[in-house]
Amino acid sequence: MVTNPAATPVLFDRTLLRARLNRAQRLGPATFLLDCVGADMAERLSAVLRDFKSVAEVGSPGDQIARALAGRFAHVAHVDLPERESEPLALAAQSLDLAISALAFQFVNDLPGVLVQVRRALRPDGLLMAAMVGGDTLIELRQSFAAAEAELEGGVSPRVAPFADLRDVGALLQRAGFALPVTDVDRVVVRYDSAFSLMQDLRRMGAANILTERRRTPTRRTTMLRMAEIYRERFAESDGRVRATFDVIWLSGWAPHESQPKPLKPGSAKASLEEAVKKGRA
Numbered sequence: 001m002v003t004n005p006a007a008t009p010v011l012f013d014r015t016l017l018r019a020r021l022n023r024a025q026r027l028g029p030a031t032f033l034l035d036c037v038g039a040d041m042a043e044r045l046s047a048v049l050r051d052f053k054s055v056a057e058v059g060s061p062g063d064q065i066a067r068a069l070a071g072r073f074a075h076v077a078h079v080d081l082p083e084r085e086s087e088p089l090a091l092a093a094q095s096l097d098l099a100i101s102a103l104a105f106q107f108v109n110d111l112p113g114v115l116v117q118v119r120r121a122l123r124p125d126g127l128l129m130a131a132m133v134g135g136d137t138l139i140e141l142r143q144s145f146a147a148a149e150a151e152l153e154g155g156v157s158p159r160v161a162p163f164a165d166l167r168d169v170g171a172l173l174q175r176a177g178f179a180l181p182v183t184d185v186d187r188v189v190v191r192y193d194s195a196f197s198l199m200q201d202l203r204r205m206g207a208a209n210i211l212t213e214r215r216r217t218p219t220r221r222t223t224m225l226r227m228a229e230i231y232r233e234r235f236a237e238s239d240g241r242v243r244a245t246f247d248v249i250w251l252s253g254w255a256p257h258e259s260q261p262k263p264l265k266p267g268s269a270k271a272s273l274e275e276a277v278k279k280g281r282a
Contacts, residue, residue, distance in 0.1 A: 021206035038068030059104030125257035135247030178253025
């Protein structure tokens, strides 16, 4: 089930995403970000003192996540994210103890709907833990392309996907019915010889432009060269290499269960904040 596919804006061409991911495998994938997320996810799950028997990984590209967690779980089932928003996830209701996902949710058109489906697939007190690209990811590339196109072509075309911020993701977890939602962000800064080296890595990550409103004609060579110049002018380090920002948003939430802590009802506090402040000043 999805929230309302007819009203969901289709930002991403998910058929093209599949083709881009397949191309990345043929080129030799760049997996440094997935490797980093896999190691971090294994560390985060090690702090959860719970025996998860039924585990599914939702939509993560490659096999880095399953391999990173092989020592913790005997089997991690893989569930694909559907290309069309009208298609439900292949998850039965209350069939999972743990759902995980890495670097997939940022390219979902109906993320609220996917989160609702995952929450319904979890048994009471089951856990979702996921990582998605968000925040200021690739802000350097976005600004450099915008400046070059505005200067040489008199307009700006969609180049880098709009990414969710931390506050938005937390609100979506609550909206989907998760209890005890938690979000945080890890910033990964990678350095490259040039903007073109970064773009080559993005192709090998399957993360090149898949926006439905993307420019359909080839970018002029002069625009590309000017973009690279602006990138270097604005974002070069002292050694001449340029930086690229990747913000990884972590989100977790639990399927509701009666054993979980409940927030106090408004007005039920037995101590007055005003009185505590007055005592602190005394």
